[in-house]
Amino acid sequence: MKISFNGEPREVSGATLALALDELGLSTAVVATALNGSFVPAPSRSSISLKDGDAVEALAPMQGG
Amino acid sequence: MRLYDVELRFRLMLGTAQYPSPAVLLDAIKASRSEVVTVSLRREAGGSRAGQAFWSMIRNLGLRVLPNTAGCHTVKEAVTTAHMAREVFGTPWIKLEVIGDHDTLQPDVFGLVEAARILTEDGFEVFPYTTEDLSVCGRLVEAGCRVLMPWGAPIGSGRGLNNPYGLRTLRAHFPETPLIVDAGLGRPSQAAAAMELGYDGVLLNTAVAKAGDPVRMAEAFGQAVEAGRLAHLAGPMEPRDMAAPSTPVMGMALLS
Numbered sequence: 465m466k467i468s469f470n471g472e473p474r475e476v477s478g479a480t481l482a483l484a485l486d487e488l489g490l491s492t493a494v495v496a497t498a499l500n501g502s503f504v505p506a507p508s509r510s511s512i513s514l515k516d517g518d519a520v521e522a523l524a525p526m527q528g529g
Numbered sequence: 530m531r532l533y534d535v536e537l538r539f540r541l542m543l544g545t546a547q548y549p550s551p552a553v554l555l556d557a558i559k560a561s562r563s564e565v566v567t568v569s570l571r572r573e574a575g576g577s578r579a580g581q582a583f584w585s586m587i588r589n590l591g592l593r594v595l596p597n598t599a600g601c602h603t604v605k606e607a608v609t610t611a612h613m614a615r616e617v618f619g620t621p622w623i624k625l626e627v628i629g630d631h632d633t634l635q636p637d638v639f640g641l642v643e644a645a646r647i648l649t650e651d652g653f654e655v656f657p658y659t660t661e662d663l664s665v666c667g668r669l670v671e672a673g674c675r676v677l678m679p680w681g682a683p684i685g686s687g688r689g690l691n692n693p694y695g696l697r698t699l700r701a702h703f704p705e706t707p708l709i710v711d712a713g714l715g716r717p718s719q720a721a722a723a724m725e726l727g728y729d730g731v732l733l734n735t736a737v738a739k740a741g742d743p744v745r746m747a748e749a750f751g752q753a754v755e756a757g758r759l760a761h762l763a764g765p766m767e768p769r770d771m772a773a774p775s776t777p778v779m780g781m782a783l784l785s
Contacts, residue, residue: 470572494584496570496613501605503612521572523613524580525587527554528569528597529544529684529712529734 468519482509485522495522530729532676532707533622533654535593537564540724541754542595542709543747544734551586553743558590561747565593567624567732570614584617595656597624602637604644611648623648624678624711624732626658634684634712638665642672649673658711661695663702670706677703678711678732681723685735687715690722700727717746717753724757725765 467474469488478484481504485491497504498521504512514520530537543563548554558566568587573580587594596614601607604627611623627644629637636659645655649672657669661679669677679699682688690696691713700708710723711732720731731754740746 493573493578493581494617495573496617498609498613501609503609503616505612505616523570523610523617524573525584525617526569526571526580527544527546527548527583528567528599529546 465514465516465518467514467517470521476514479513480510481512481514481520484514484520485509488522490522493522493524495524497522530707532565532656537593537730539564539751539755540730540758541720541751542567542730542732543737544732545583545587546734547738548743551583554738555586555590556744557737557747558592560744561737561751563592563747563751565595566590567595567597567734568618569597569599570610570617593622594618594620595622595624596620597658598626598644599624600628601626602628604640604647607640607644608647611644611653612651615653621652621654622656623653624656624658636660636680638662641665642668645669645674646672656709656711661692661699663699666699666703670703676707676709678709680712681710681719682713684712686713687736688713689715689719690726693722693726696723696728697726717749720750721753721757721760724754725760727761730754 476484476487478487500519530540539562541561541563542565543558543561544567596618598607598610601610607627627637627640629635641657645657648655655674656676656678657674658678659665666677682691707729709730709732710728714720714733715736723731737743737747
């Protein structure tokens, strides 16, 4: 399915957010996720289904002021 | 200084952005003696793992982190970012920014109060980046904030304390609430001035990161904050218009 991942179009086959993150190489990364603008806690990722057109954000720790 | 039941020995908090290199950042943090550093959440660029490396480096310092909601312009964005930060950084602390204006990065104080209430009710310990407005700060305290962080001047401007009168008034109105000047400082003398007003601490980033020698400037800010605190506790004299000789007048010889 086609999703938006961190603002860029991506094709993923995983049916859940957790599987999509695996495909995107983020299974071991320290990231927080949001789906269509709403926070998805890490334990919920495997029970959240994705569909065409979903917008996924995976944010990592970064420098900040 | 006590912030949300956490006792800190040093009163300078340092941002981690814009340093010339990770090594300089680490040295600057050490030189500043900060026990709290601010961090953020962002998308990783491409396949980069820079964020993972950064977090590993910061975690190894064993310091407290204060995640921010920098760049958020709405309550929803800020609240969602705060939730994401709590999970990643494992802390209820959040430096809450709800930006109202692109040019000045002035807080949207209405959104700020609303977001502060939502987050406090959800167990966050909110550090609101606010203006020095008394009414707004009152609302933030009512919303559950136990720390206030008024700006000195717009973020990254290096202008210092734009409104010392307002900051002094805020100090007088909230004698029991920890007050941190956050943003806008450029020089250590400005940090000392904030502390002389009775502020509990200072949070800054750009003034150190963009200095010619960030490590030396971090040390200078650390010392200025401590000097300003000591001066406040010591009770500075009041200024006067006319001179008053410091050397005794009595006992002067007649030599003319």
